[in-house]
Amino acid sequence: MASEGSFWRAVALYAALYGGYGALSPFLPAALAARGLEASQIGTLLAAAMLVRLVVGPPTGRLADRYAAVRGFLAFGLAASGGLTLGLLAGDGLAVLVVLVLIHAATSAALSPLADALVLAGRNGAAYGRIRGAGSAAFIVTTVLTGWLVGRYGDGAGLGACAVLFGMAALVTLRLPAPACPPAAGATGEFRALVAIGAFRRLVLAAALVIGAHAMHDAFAVIAWTGAGIGASAAGLLWAEAVAAEVLVFFWLGPRLLGRIGPARALELAALAGALRWAVQAQTTWLPALIAIQALHGLTFALLHLACLRILTRAVPEGLRATALTVYGSLGLGLASALVTLAAGPLYGGLGLPAFWAMSGLSLLAVPVAHRLWRDIRQDAAGHI
Template sequence: MDRGRQRVVGHPLSGFTLLYGMMYAAFGVASPFWPRFFETRGFTSEELGLLLALGTAVRLVSGPLAGRIADQLQARRMVLALCLGSAGIVALGLATAKGLALLLLISLCHAAALAPTTTLADALASRAADAPRENGRKAFEYGWVRGTGSAAFIIGTLFAGQIVAAVGLASVVVLHAGLLVVAAFVVFLVSDMMPDQQRPTRGTITPLGGFSTLIRIAVFRRLLLVAALILGSHAIHDAFAVIRWNAAGIGPGTASLLWSLSVAAEVFVFFVAGPPIVARMGPAVAAAIAAIAGVLRWTVMALTTDLSMLALVQPLHGLTFALLHLAGMRILTQSVPPQLAATGQAIYALAAGAATALLTLAAGVLYARYNADAFFVMSALCLLALPLTLGLQSADKT
């Protein structure tokens, strides 16, 4: 074993592929149906809005907290397994709970347990992907496992739609919980590739010290801002694209196909196009491509609802999301100390999530006042991010 860095023996890709498949299938079977599920349990529109808002607030807190605990205890796999298992068990309570107060409490506990899972998994997978095998080559491409997750999400959603039609909405809760519990056991098939020489002695890093250490890294701060601008720019699309299409006479079936184009492009970039772009051009160029794609995508959506044009720009989601995500993972791997990997992932997710939440709130006002021209605001955010990507070229730790 290399003293500076653990080498990967065997085929770690299979374990991570299974983990991401189970996790994202669990998300896919339930995510599209949660609003309808709570509506059938007696939640009004106002109460559902409160539930979703509180869930977002809980996730923004629990993600960084769990990441910091995982790094502090040097137990990223264990914390991930506990979060997945807890989320699965708590989710089962939603199927039988009575009363709005109890449903709200269980839902918030579920959100708190589920929030850290993706960032902890990414901390493990991105580091394991870059760890050298015995032949000196990197273990695998992170994009392959993340692409598996996106594909599993689609399959889970399609499968859940059939099950709901046959059995009812409560079935998605059981599927969701079962997949999460299975994923909790799969966690122990993957490894945590922290270099031995960089494993800190317990107690030498204070809980808050990890956050302050990361914020002092210039390229990390720049990445947070770029991700917040580009990922946050999706807010109006996610909230109002289908509404705009419907007003233009584009029916649900066609809208669903347009949405599917974006997800298919995401999978393609994760598996095929993204890894070589990041490897050959570097993460800074990849982030710049994502910003340019965002400017083009939102400008076209502001100007037209022509079906052929929409079909051309929807696949740009593969660049505005997937390529940026791959670039972000590479920069995090290069710039964040290994002993703070989970904390770094959590703060990265927090920056993107908080920006998206704030811009989603603003989206309603912008769309009500400017209608389709609101997409120009999102285009401007990507344009603002473009020069900032230049500062991502240096992924040093100072």
Template sequence: MNPDSDTPPPAHPGRHRALIGAVFAAIGASQPFLPAYLLERGLAPGEVSLVLALGAAIRILAGPLGGRLADGLGNPRLLLVLLGMAAALAAGGFTLAAGLLGFLLAQLALNAAMAPMTPLADAICLAAARRSGFEYGRLRVAGSITYMAMAVLAGWLAGRFGLSLLPGLMAAALASVAVAALALPRPPDPAARAGPRGGMLMALRLPGFTSLLLLSGLIQSSHAAYYAFSTIHWSAAGHAPATIGLLWAVAVLGEIALFLHGHRLVRRLGPAGMAMLAAAAGLLRWGSMATTTWLPALLLIQLLHALSFGAQHLAAMQLIQRLVPPALASTAQSLHSALGVGLLMGLMTWLSGPLYAAWGGGVFLLMATLCALALPLALWLRGM
């Protein structure tokens, strides 16, 4: 594959790690405890799932638009600076919100600004890895570490001071994204960027890309009930906020190990093998989550996150690196995030609210079914 430009900027692994670390610190500040924060502020479980699902829905629009804009400008760095500032302001809006409409507006603004962040950071880091020959996973691990650290910090703060501190913590983490993006080297002149140009349709027409979207959608959206209701579910079972924060952190410990050392496994199994591993791990993980809240079992279940999430993420990144020309990198990453993951994730998040209210932990059996559907599709991708 051609380099990103005739005169690529120098590689700065530390700066790229700082960027992806800042992005995932922001996710770690919000994802584990935002549902509980909304519940504490007076929303019912069904309203929580509606707010989260509509937030995911806005990502389906905002993510690809942000990726297309970044490719058109040839400067995802600048866009990340603006998005970080906007998202920090939106996070602060949760302190002023009240009622379903108020929290819905705050969530829509936050998700619209955050939607392009992860795909843009991934596109920047994949391009840097391609130019300089270092492993993407060793950059991405910074995001896992900061996510874990922020989940633990948020859990400790929630237990000591209450969940009211969450919007401020989210805003500080999001502001750090703008700072980290500013520290990146300037991109080359957009005119020098090599490779074909085109819109979203060109990316969707790439061989195998739509199959990857469906595969990632099935496996990653199986985490919807976990992201939305695991904290609430474990709280109802009597686990303290600090314990729940540690459970989220344990999930990421396995993910860190995979990202640090998984490149050998990726080379041996290939994208299809990694996807099959992810789907099988999801079957085991969600089937177990449906039947127990016993802490020792939860600790073991959480380690499976390395495979149910991490293995599929590495498989998707390897396929995107193979299939997508550099000039479409941000567009393809954003489409993968929005249509591949976000579309089904939004639907499953919306369904999780009423199903959790009716079934409790039984909602995780639906998540296991999604992983079962992904297995034959992963087999079909073996030839890629």
């Protein structure tokens, strides 16, 4: 069991990290617009920042593994990201803002995977669900509070809040125990060693299919709801319900399901829940049905994430964990979401609501992948994951 002090420091790290995201992500576009950027420039810049994160994340994890310096890389990334966020407050002119946003994307690319690697490597790993749930709860609370601050003090308030929270997270990181593993050397530090692990390949593919299927919802759900006469406040409550379900699964339901059915079966359940969720979304905007399926977000995101991390920590050697987590986050989650988002526009534009059937199909494709993973786990002579 983790010591009480170490557990609460891990909770503080996740609360500050995801609270920082909650202060920055929803309000950064408005802050850039207030500094003179046009909508097309903001869209291009944010897309470029996403590309930078996808490219920089895995090499950062690899270096953290190679030098056994997960804690140091995380603390530096948090401090640098907080400082660059403050720089955005003072930045003026297109060229300066572009440079600041892209460097910020690079320094923040691996923050979440490195935090996961740090917590999972220590005695807090058994309490990961509660720790991660605290991060999701902090995201909600900080987003609401930052909205009030922005209304009172202007668009820069979100940037200032993020900088403070990232700085706090950096300080807390330095007070957490460093993973007790030697530096990865030779082939063990190479991506090919990671790719050779079949369980890891399959969990990344399953995650890419299930999480990628969320992309159409993220882009067009509110448009579909408001187009059907659902008010903006009701749409906001539907979105909040999904995040609340995520927190519930992280804190309570997810660890219990993993203990009862195992991570591979939990991955299958997440995929089936996704198939059901998007199939209903493809057919109706009836409010009671939407209320019912938004609760499935707890399974389609939080349970999937818990299951993937449980498998990853057992299947991947500790000296490759940061690399594995950044690859999982960048390719399994980030790249898949970006690619499906690109396809979602034409699909939704051409088909409307029935386009969500394609997302249901994507989720279903993850079921045989997860089932194969379950079979591999059963056949593993070393025991179970």
